[in-house]
Amino acid sequence: MNIDVNSIFQIAAIGFILAMIHTILKQMGKEDIAHWVTVIGFVIVLYMVIQKLDDLFQEIKTIFLFQ
Secondary structure: OOOOOOHHHHHHHHHHHHHHHHHHHOOOOOHHHHHHHHHHHHHHHHHHHHHHHHHHHHHHHHHOOOO
């Protein structure tokens, strides 16, 4: 299993961008939209993490079942 450092940087970049957008929208008085942007970003990052966990479990399955 290759350690994909790019995925870590992508997640960090998404978090950084979302934090900036959230702060800007909150200062503009659009707190509802800011919260929705944060929730949508969280779902995107969660989807990325679930894909990586699936890859990890497939690798573990391959190792222990000798396939």
